[in-house]
Amino acid sequence: MNTMDIHEILKFLPHRYPLLLVDKVLSIEPGKNIVAVKSVSINEPFFQGHFPHHPVMPGVLIVEALAQAAALLTLKTSGETSKEDTVYYFVGIDNVRFKKPVMPGDQLVLKVSIDREIKGLWKYSARAEVDDQLVTEAKLMCTARSV
DSSP: OEEEOHHHHHHHOOOOTTSOOOOEEEEEETTTEEEEEEEOOTTOGGGGTSOTTSOOOOHHHHHHHHHHHHHHHHHHHHTOOOOTTEEEEEEEEEEEEEOSOOOTTOEEEEEEEEEEEETTEEEEEEEEEETTEEEEEEEEEEEEEEO
C-alpha cells in the first residue's frame, strides 16, 4: 500500500493553487484504486462567492477532485509522472449524483477505482465521502492528449 504526501503529488499533477484539489493520498494500489483526501477550508477562494451566507463547495470542484485522484491512480499505474506536453482530459462524466453538501471544515475522502482501460481511455468508478457518508458519486472517463 503506497501513500503520497503533497510533495509527491506535485510531481505527478500539473495543477497548482487554487486548482490543486488533492492534499494527500492515504492509499494507492496501482491498477486498482486510490483513496485520497482534500481538506476543505473556509479559506478556499470559491467560498467567497458560493455562497457567502452559506458556504458550500461547488459540485464541479468535487468532481474535479475525484478526477485528480483518478489521474494520480492512472499515472502510478502506468509508471509515469506529469509531462509538460501531456494533459489528462475528461472525455465523459456519467451518473453524477450529489447526496450532501460539502462545507468548510469537512475532510473530503476521494475513492476512485479503475473499471477498465481500453486504447488509452480510462474508465473509473468514483465516490467522495465526508465522515463515511457518501456526498458525491460518478462514473468518470479520461484520456491523455499531447498539447
